[in-house]
């Protein structure tokens with residue numbers, strides 16, 4: 001962004017002209033930062049909960065820091081440093097985020113989480129197959145002749161990508177969208193395929209079988225660059241179009257049409273989203289879809305490829321996005337060549353206990369022993385609304401003796417705090433950031449002094465470390481002092497190992513990382529164990545206990561599991577088919593245009609476009625329950641319930657209901673009251689969408 005300042009206040013926000021990924025300018029969320037920074041609701045000084053009244057009362061920084069230090073010292077002496085949980089979400093990224101873990105190491109250790117709420121099943125599936133998580137520059141998609149938006153709603157969640165998709169379409173390319181919902185992304189699609197949620201793996205395997213049968217494969221590419229084609233072929237052909245149609249609810253004719261398009265209308269770019277990687281079978285699903293590009297040679301060429309995660313700008317361990325909450329080294333190993341498992345086997349010397357699965361946060365916080373948790377420190381996240389099982393997460397926070405939350409606003413998680421510290425916004429401290437779609441490394445320059453009494457996290461850590469008795473020497477190179485000069489020299493030192501990168505250069509505009517590939521894998525080097533694209537992955541089998549080939553299994557919660565059989569996710573005991581199918585409707589909880597998860601919806605600029613949660617239903621599902629448009633209804637399962645107004649939507653597949661995620665508890669739409677803590681088959685992700693509910697009309701409400 002280009003930020004114009006007048007009299008110390010932000011006056012104007014504009015897109016930086018040199019960022020080629022954002023030619024259409026800033027989205028509404030970006031523009032709403034103006035309101036976000038100066039919002040009357042913003043927390044501008046420390047707040048302590050009055051244990052009698054439950055109200056928050058203003059305290060000075062001295063009191064706040066004393067209170068923290070007093071608790072930290074007590075817990076360390078009585079129970080050991082691992083009785084403190086350090087939890088960081090994905091609210092803001094940057095090099096300075098690594099400072100948190102340095103503080104906890106100095107303190108003597110802590111307990112922290114592994115895995116991630118967002119996308120690790122897909123990251124791991126991609127790493128196992130291609131060796132690296134990278135893709136071509138955003139503008140390359142304009143060269144594609146076929147674009148498949150598979151479980152991705154870019155019109156809302158990646159609006160800048162749509163500009164390049166539109167360019168491709170204007171030039172004659174075709175767009176296919178695969179989503180149980182009709183979305184804004186599908187407006188110009190030539191084909192909208194609406195699979196039953198969680199069955200995309202079966203669809204992909206059937207398409208692969210047809211591509212192979214019709215000899216639409218790229219024989220040379222396969223023989224040069226693909227491992228396991230023969231075995232994959234045999235397995236994919238087992239998934240006939242008829243069988244896939246039965247599993248997925250997609251007509252056979254559509255399966256044939258998509259196979260023909262992918263097989264004959266290249267270059268093909270598949271841009272998979274996160275929708276179908278939030279199930280217990282997602283890693284295998286993502287591997288099945290990626291295989292379609294491998295067998296047709298749509299990798300390493302302009303206009304072709306797998307646009308999932310572009311981590312080329314993530315050159316610093318500290319900003320491996322969005323998994324920034326691991327101790328240094330941990331994230332690198334997961335995303336790079338090393339393995340997750342050897343890192344999870346905690347080094348006996350390491351004072352940081354990496355023991356809580358983010359997907360199971362509530363359950364595992366409560367179950368943690370030796371030592372049990374007594375305190376939590378939360379920053380840049382809102383786990384009460386965003387992590388699975390809101391009830392359990394609330395119980396877990398309420399079981400602790402002392403909770404510190406750093407945030408800009410009084411979120412549902414902040415309300416659980418004993419002490420709230422005010423958080424900076426991106427304009428109040430300089431930092432260096434990478435991205436996960438566009439390739440740039442950028443500086444986020446301090447533009448205004450922090451409002452009120454706000455102190456950036458790094459300064460809070462610095463002050464705490466000093467109070468805990470660490471001198472400047474102990475902090476040098478780890479936790480910078482508070483002045484602008486100290487922050488800048490800290491950042492400069494992190495940039496120094498990279499030739500050409502410096503704050504001065506970054507101030508001129510966005511920079512490409514060293515060795516950037518505009519067309520990813522154009523050198524056809526794949527850093528898998530075999531050096532080839534691995535359709536057959538022994539590593540997948542060894543690490544995640546799945547078949548070495550991508551195969552289809554039903555999600556745990558499914559109406560199609562035979563009553564007599566049992567299914568199990570990776571982190572829970574098996575349930576019988578009858579149990580798994582007790583509720584008949586798939587509960588989808590996607591993202592939405594004008595919020596980022598639980599952020600922005602408290603601003604007037606955003607609320608004017610909708611200030612109330614609602615549930616979308618297919619008219620047939622509604623009629624079967626005597627529900628009409630506008631009725632008040634209850635979405636429920638064993639885990640929780642939500643009372644919401646109903647909107648009928650013809651474009652939504654029957655058997656699915658939708659509430660966007662991120663609504664605050666006070667607004668009544670917190671979807672994770674109905675979800676369960678459950679991991680994906682690989683990557684330790686959260687299987688939010690593996691979740692069935694029912695809906696009933698609330699009688700007499702009208």
Ligand SMILES: Nc1nc2c(c(=O)[nH]1)N[C@H]1C(S)=C(S)[C@@H](COP(=O)(O)OP(=O)(O)OC[C@H]3O[C@@H](n4cnc5c(=O)[nH]c(N)nc54)[C@H](O)[C@@H]3O)O[C@H]1N2
Nearest residue numbers: 089090091092117118380381382386406423589597598661
């Ligand atoms: N049911 C369901 N749940 C989901 C999803 C879903 O699809 N369905 N999606 C999941 C996904 S993909 C994700 S990524 C997660 C997101 O989960 P979170 O990262 O927990 O979610 P956010 O709502 O973005 O909350 C970020 C918080 O950080 C605060 N913040 C912003 N900047 C700063 C800062 O500089 N310092 C501090 N201290 N705080 C800051 C914001 O005010 C906000 O409260 O949610 C997940 N939850």
Ligand SMILES: Nc1nc2c(c(=O)[nH]1)N[C@H]1C(S)=C(S)[C@@H](COP(=O)(O)OP(=O)(O)OC[C@H]3O[C@@H](n4cnc5c(=O)[nH]c(N)nc54)[C@H](O)[C@@H]3O)O[C@H]1N2
Nearest residue numbers: 151152153157197198273274275276590591593595596597
């Ligand atoms: N405006 C906005 N943009 C965002 C975010 C935001 O909160 N708001 N969050 C950012 C983050 S952290 C993330 S992770 C991304 C997510 O970006 P996306 O992946 O585009 O978003 P989602 O809404 O999670 O899911 C995409 C689609 O998957 C569909 N879907 C659900 N289940 C299935 C299934 O089983 N199969 C198929 N084929 N489709 C399915 C949903 O209907 C939805 O339309 O967006 C990023 N961009």
Ligand SMILES: [Mo]
Nearest residue numbers: 117118119274
């Ligand atoms: Mo995410």
